[in-house]
Amino acid sequence: MTIKEVAKKAGVSISTVSRVLNNKNWVDSKTREKVLLAVEETHFVPNGIARYLGGEHNETGIIGALFASPVSSFLTEYDVFYKIVLGITDITDQHGKCLLLEHAKEDYQNSDQLPNMIKRGLVDGIIVGGVPINENLIRDLKKTGRALVVIGKYKSFPTHRVLVDNFGGGYTAAEHLLQEGYKNIALIAGSLDIYHYADKVSGYEAACAAYKRKTNRKYMIEAPGQPEEAGYDSMKRLINSKPKPDAVFITDPSLTIGALRYLEEHEIKVPADIALVSYGCGCNFIKTTFGQLTYIHNGDRNIGHAAARLLFDIIEGNAQDEYDITISTRLIIGSSSIREKRGAKQRPVKH
Amino acid sequence: MTIKEVAKKAGVSISTVSRVLNNKNWVDSKTREKVLLAVEETHFVPNGIARYLGGEHNETGIIGALFASPVSSFLTEYDVFYKIVLGITDITDQHGKCLLLEHAKEDYQNSDQLPNMIKRGLVDGIIVGGVPINENLIRDLKKTGRALVVIGKYKSFPTHRVLVDNFGGGYTAAEHLLQEGYKNIALIAGSLDIYHYADKVSGYEAACAAYKRKTNRKYMIEAPGQPEEAGYDSMKRLINSKPKPDAVFITDPSLTIGALRYLEEHEIKVPADIALVSYGCGCNFIKTTFGQLTYIHNGDRNIGHAAARLLFDIIEGNAQDEYDITISTRLIIGSSSIREKRGAKQRPVKH
């Protein structure tokens, strides 16, 4: 079904059909009716591809999102990815644009492995997300001359980026515990080669310094590998160290789950025996199971919003030079960090 | 940058460039080199849109996925959605096609609210997923004449569908508990207006009938609403009923989380005090927190695979009549349902 057939059916020229469909110029209301009727009868939908070819704006109206393949069974990663995607579609929807989603090959080597959306020249711009970010991939993506936004830290050369203020998040987390009067604040992180962990740690250190508190390597655990297990093992180490810390900042939800499992198995109470601030634990799942933890909220959906808006700015030429947009974080206070006062006990973490 | 400019740079005609790029016909190796060089220098990427217009196959090579907007904070839903999406991209990738992702408006009324991907005529076919499935939407989608696959039950008129064998899952779950020798098997489900719950319940009933066991309404709880809370309240009812059931089949992970919270708060042991079979609890998150539960695995990623394959079949004309593909489920046996035998104790659910 093409505009030609509709035109024939309506007994008008194709340009008239086009005009009706696009509300361009003026069309006699009777002619309009005829066309609309023909469109209705034929269930005609104009071919968007031809449309964008013919139009003056040489754009597809499609943007791409290229995410790393999630690590299997890593529930929180799916969660974050999907929230970012939702954020992006919120904005594309507003603009009447569309989103192509693709997953990056594990190890990018050369331009043969560029994503299909690029190879096929389908997108006006592209948002890259997920860890790790492959340097060669970004370079080749940049080379194609399309608008590019990278979510997350990437250092080799300038790109437009959307960052999360993980430093600020780490700072706030540690500061909160310090202000609550905890003296010996430990930390559990994943591999510090991953920027977001490293930044959270830096924030923690900065807060400790600001409050004239010395940090102690012994209490700062870097635990790479499967995060639930890593969290479990790390908490074990902390609990068995002398003196035992009275609080801990855990830098992601999966590590937190593992750590909480250890505490629970050994009937160690939160926050009575050890206080806890976590990261990104806003889902009902965790809330139901462990009660409302204190955590740093980092607004994943906002990341999507920011990335999409930035990309559209670039496409429209409103963002010449490379720059960053930083998403700020927020402290959500739950019962895992508040010093228990008589009669003021909130819902406890683990009975 | 167009094929024209590349042709000029290489000193050949555009058709020669096209031939080199597509490995069509034979091109002299020297000419080929010249062209490749020019392509390299210009970072030329052929415009995929024009390409698909010009080509003989009048297809865009893009398929669309239209999902319901997830209910906020409902972690397991994000998880399922993202796994299905991953499954779809696995297949589109294999075919060198692309995936457009969009979220449906909450309440679809008329064709003005058709998704952008359809309005803009960008896709060869569309996969609709998520609950609830709006009847009018599907009708209008079908009207456009594009290939259509619906994930989930949809009854008003025939469409190609991908279904999960929830009946079978329910049957297997109940059968497993019966075979383990449990006598009084309860059930917790969400609103039975939602097909997947209703089917799981039917499977459970069928298994009970097959084993000559009467079902008892009192033990079959329909709990609509926020699922973690619903699970908690339902388990409370079951535990307080006389006689207390010795096993329970819980029909989704969020209900399960809520139910487990109740058990834990009241120090009720699983499976000693009550055995448990759940649904779709394969993530590390749950495994770490509650140990390895017995659950029905329903292979979300496979749903994506099946849906995408089916859609491509339809597009290629290999699937004339409407039919269903049913994804079978699998019982994963954990420690929440196995009768404890001396010396054979597996890792317990909640110590």
Added chain:
DNA sequence: TTGAAAGCGCTAACAA
């Protein structure tokens, strides 16, 4: 082995 030219479905000047 290559180039010229037609055409994919549409939009947008230009004419009528």
Added chain:
DNA sequence: TTGTTAGCGCTTTCAA
């Protein structure tokens, strides 16, 4: 107000 025509960037005949 409408129709005719020339592209958009590419692929694909058909000739050379």
